[in-house]
Amino acid sequence: MIKINGLSKKYNGLLAIDNLTLTVPERSIFGYVGPNGAGKSTTINILTGMILPTEGEVKLLGYDLRKDSIEIKKRIGVILEVLNLFEGLTGEEHLRFVGKVYKIDKNILEKRIKETLDFFDLTSAKDRLIETYSQGMKKKLAFASAIIHKPKILLMDEPFENVDPISRKKIKDILNKFRNNGSTILITSHSLVEVEDFCDEVAIINKGEIVFQSATKDIRHKIKNEITQETYQSLEEIFIDLTTEKEDKEKTLSWL
Ligand SMILES: Nc1ncnc2c1ncn2[C@@H]1O[C@H](COP(=O)(O)OP(=O)(O)OP(=O)(O)O)[C@@H](O)[C@H]1O
Numbered sequence: 001m002i003k004i005n006g007l008s009k010k011y012n013g014l015l016a017i018d019n020l021t022l023t024v025p026e027r028s029i030f031g032y033v034g035p036n037g038a039g040k041s042t043t044i045n046i047l048t049g050m051i052l053p054t055e056g057e058v059k060l061l062g063y064d065l066r067k068d069s070i071e072i073k074k075r076i077g078v079i080l081e082v083l084n085l086f087e088g089l090t091g092e093e094h095l096r097f098v099g100k101v102y103k104i105d106k107n108i109l110e111k112r113i114k115e116t117l118d119f120f121d122l123t124s125a126k127d128r129l130i131e132t133y134s135q136g137m138k139k140k141l142a143f144a145s146a147i148i149h150k151p152k153i154l155l156m157d158e159p160f161e162n163v164d165p166i167s168r169k170k171i172k173d174i175l176n177k178f179r180n181n182g183s184t185i186l187i188t189s190h191s192l193v194e195v196e197d198f199c200d201e202v203a204i205i206n207k208g209e210i211v212f213q214s215a216t217k218d219i220r221h222k223i224k225n226e227i228t229q230e231t232y233q234s235l236e237e238i239f240i241d242l243t244t245e246k247e248d249k250e251k252t253l254s255w256l
């Protein structure tokens with residue numbers, strides 16, 4: 001459902017994405033992980049049409065990102081690293097505005113807004129300006145805004161960051177529901193335990209390149225050492241092994 005082929009992105013000479021090829025299968029929750037600065041947000045920003053790629057081909061739901069960006073935008077739900085909420089609106093106004101942009105029928109929209117605010121425990125804050133919300137409340141509202149039009153693809157940069165455990169579980173339940181209804185979900189996260197537990201598949205990006213991809217259920221069977229046939233015990237172990245330079249493994253602070 002998401003097909004990326006030979007994608008590169010340069011920011012003023014800095015190669016952030018380097019000839020990246022990746023397929024995210026339909027009806028899956030796909031974890032996209034990697035160190036700070038690896039290129040995760042850059043990839044998401046390209047997929048959402050926020051920034052243009054330098055090279056490469058991207059297709060979502062069969063639509064070409066360069067040619068059919070409007071068709072794509074109608075069918076995706078997005079949380080970017082910077083939330084981009086209209087903070088001068090109240091939470092309820094924000095959801096109504098987003099719903100109108102997607103041309104959701106008025107009665108259906110009002111029902112969805114009420115239920116969604118209640119689900120995310122935001123009803124008591126619905127008439128407050130978003131600029132007065134806590135970080136977690138803003139994230140929940142951003143999530144609600146991203147799903148209100150029932151998108152076929154969800155692209156979410158750190159959807160769980162700043163969110164309390166109860167809301168985390170709720171977000172996971174909703175994402176599972178979307179997946180079970182046939183949607184494709186791409187999330188970034190630094191919580192590797194959570195990704196291993198929650199996602200169907202994972203890819204590790206390092207310095208703009210994919211260095212590992214697997215179904216999460218197969219991770220503990222991956223061979224770590226060909227000679228001893230030792231296997232990896234967790235996604236964290238694979239991540240650190242594949243993304244840490246040898247000399248960095250020995251670094252410390254000598255003054256401590
Ligand atoms: N607007 C920009 N202008 C110039 N360089 C940028 C810009 N955005 C990102 N970069 C650079 O591109 C590289 C990839 O950044 P990106 O934000 O995609 O990383 P990330 O994997 O999302 O990291 P994090 O885990 O910290 O969110 C980094 O070297 C970053 O400094």
Ligand SMILES: [Mg+2]
Pocket residue numbers: 040041042081157
């Ligand atoms: Mg990022």
